Amino acid sequence: MRFAVVVFPGSNCDMDLVHAIEDVLGEEVNPVWHHESDLSSYDAILLPGGFSYGDYLRCGSLARFSPVMDAVKKEAEAGKLILGICNGFQILTEAGLLPGALMRNDHLQFRCELEPVSVERIDSAFTKHYAEGETVQIPIAHAEGNYFCDEDTLQRLEDNGQILFRYAGKNPNGSIANIAGITNEKGNVLGMMPHPERAIVDWMGSPDGARLFTSMLAYWKENQAS
Numbered sequence: 001m002r003f004a005v006v007v008f009p010g011s012n013c014d015m016d017l018v019h020a021i022e023d024v025l026g027e028e029v030n031p032v033w034h035h036e037s038d039l040s041s042y043d044a045i046l047l048p049g050g051f052s053y054g055d056y057l058r059c060g061s062l063a064r065f066s067p068v069m070d071a072v073k074k075e076a077e078a079g080k081l082i083l084g085i086c087n088g089f090q091i092l093t094e095a096g097l098l099p100g101a102l103m104r105n106d107h108l109q110f111r112c113e114l115e116p117v118s119v120e121r122i123d124s125a126f127t128k129h130y131a132e133g134e135t136v137q138i139p140i141a142h143a144e145g146n147y148f149c150d151e152d153t154l155q156r157l158e159d160n161g162q163i164l165f166r167y168a169g170k171n172p173n174g175s176i177a178n179i180a181g182i183t184n185e186k187g188n189v190l191g192m193m194p195h196p197e198r199a200i201v202d203w204m205g206s207p208d209g210a211r212l213f214t215s216m217l218a219y220w221k222e223n224q225a226s
């Protein structure tokens with residue numbers, strides 16, 4: 001399986017993601033500069049965390065105009081797996097690949113802490129290696145993780161099972177319905193505020209993020225076979 005990690009000016013979790021894919025999966029992974037216009041040779045595209053374009057105007061609002069985003073949209077439509085983590089999630093909402101928006105945390109502080117997160121369904125491409133009803137520990141690190149959408153959109157997210165992760169402890173940012181991560185309707189595009197690449201082995205505080213990556217690989221292998 002070939003992974004692309006898109007690097008925007010201001011990304012700072014790109015190499016963490018590259019190492020996570022190498023260490024957890026041992027699969028091929030390439031950092032790809034945001035000027036790239038063809039991602040067709042990749043099976044999965046990862047948008048990392050950070051401060052793209054210095055978070056000017058609004059997190060992700062400038063990165064969504066990067067040339068690479070047309071290619072990301074094209075591969076998303078083709079059904080490839082797209083994962084946006086933190087700033088990557090913000091870019092996916094700004095680009096319209098996911099509904100809703102990420103606003104400033106309600107307390108206006110940057111929060112960096114290990115967070116209990118409930119896995120809402122395990123029949124998705126990203127969560128098949130988790131257990132039903134499991135609460136995992138994955139760190140957050142953001143100032144704008146306060147997910148918001150209108151009531152109709154929220155109802156649709158709930159009805160379609162698009163909410164994959166919710167904060168299971170005290171809501172750390174004011175996010176509506178405790179949302180920590182959502183997919184698109186087809187389920188191949190995931191945006192999440194917690195950082196699974198920062199939780200892949202015990203010494204990091206939790207190994208729980210690793211299974212998100214192993215889930216993606218297992219899903220891809222199954223789809224290859226069919």
Ligand SMILES: NC(=O)CC[C@H](N)C(=O)O
Pocket residue numbers: 048049050051052055059085086087088141142143144145
């Ligand atoms: N770790 C990150 O990706 C941070 C995202 C964004 N810069 C924020 O503070 O919300």
